[in-house]
Amino acid sequence: MALSDADVQKQIKHMMAFIEQEANEKAEEIDAKAEEEFNIEKGRLVQTQRLKIMEYYEKKEKQIEQQKKIQMSNLMNQARLKVLKARDDLIADLLSEAKQRLTKVVKDSGRYQTLLDGLILQGFYQLLEPKMTVRCRKQDLPLVRNAVQKSIPIYKATTKKEVEVQIDQDTFLSENIAGGVEIYNSDGKIKVSNTLESRLDLMAQQMMPEVRTALFGANSNRKFSD
Missing domain, CATH: 1.20.5 (Single alpha-helices involved in coiled-coils or other helix-helix interfaces)
Known part of the structure; x- marks a missing residue:
């Protein structure tokens, strides 16, 4: 369909x-x-x-x-x-x-004389030379002469050696230093500086750790002590 x-x-x-x-x-x-x-x-x-x-x-x-x-x-x-x-x-x-x-x-002349005696004798022992020259300030000449005269026999008795010491009266230490002496061997090539300033510097260097501790306290970073 x-x-x-x-x-x-x-x-x-x-x-x-x-x-x-x-x-x-x-x-x-x-x-x-x-x-x-x-x-x-x-x-x-x-x-x-x-x-x-x-x-x-x-x-x-x-x-x-x-x-x-x-x-x-x-x-x-x-x-x-x-x-x-x-x-x-x-x-x-x-x-x-x-x-x-x-x-x-x-x-203090008495105290200074004793100090010079010790500085000069110590210088002699450090040099141990047969001939030595002591140089000082011009105004210290009398005290240095006394110290040298005292030190020579002590030095000879201790070292059993002869020594000839002269005081330099042509060249003097600077007036700017407080005092003390310089001691030379015969040719002037070896020197022991025993001026008051040099001794103070040496003592300060040796005592610096103690000085720092006294002023600032112990160092907390330091592990060891002498």
């Missing part, structure tokens, strides 16, 4: 509606899948960027922390150097004051 035109049109419309529905459903499926893939990719990109940002700021934080440590170390070193300089300046001032006080020793 043949279909009428109306039936054909009806079937065509039905098929078109079915095809359209299938197309809409397929389009919705594609849209849903695209949306899902978009969200997944967006999440991945966001997470990647978040990790990059976190890594960037972690790196920056480490750099800042390192800079802070370096700056703190520099500041501590500068402070330490300032403290050391202040301590050295204080010790230098104390030595300068001690040298100024040497003039008081010289003004």
Whole structure:
């Protein structure tokens, strides 16, 4: 039985509606899948960027922390150097004051004579030469003569050696020193400096650890002591 035109049109419309529905459903499926893939990719990109940002700021934080440590170390070193300089300046001032006080020793002739006796005899023992020359300040000549006269027999008795000592009356020690003597061998190439300043410097050098401890306390960084 043949279909009428109306039936054909009806079937065509039905098929078109079915095809359209299938197309809409397929389009919705594609849209849903695209949306899902978009969200997944967006999440991945966001997470990647978040990790990059976190890594960037972690790196920056480490750099800042390192800079802070370096700056703190520099500041501590500068402070330490300032403290050391202040301590050295204080010790230098104390030595300068001690040298100024040497003039008081010289003004006491009896005390100064005893000191010269010891300095000259000690110089003789240090040189141990058959001929020696003593040099002093011009104003100390009388005291130095007395000291030499006393020291020669003591030196001979102790060393069992003869000695010839002369006092240099052509060249004198500087007036800027507090006192004491210099003793030379016969050709002047070997010298023992027993001026008051040189003796003070030597004593200060030997006693510097004790001086520093007395002024600033024990060094906490020092592991061993003599």
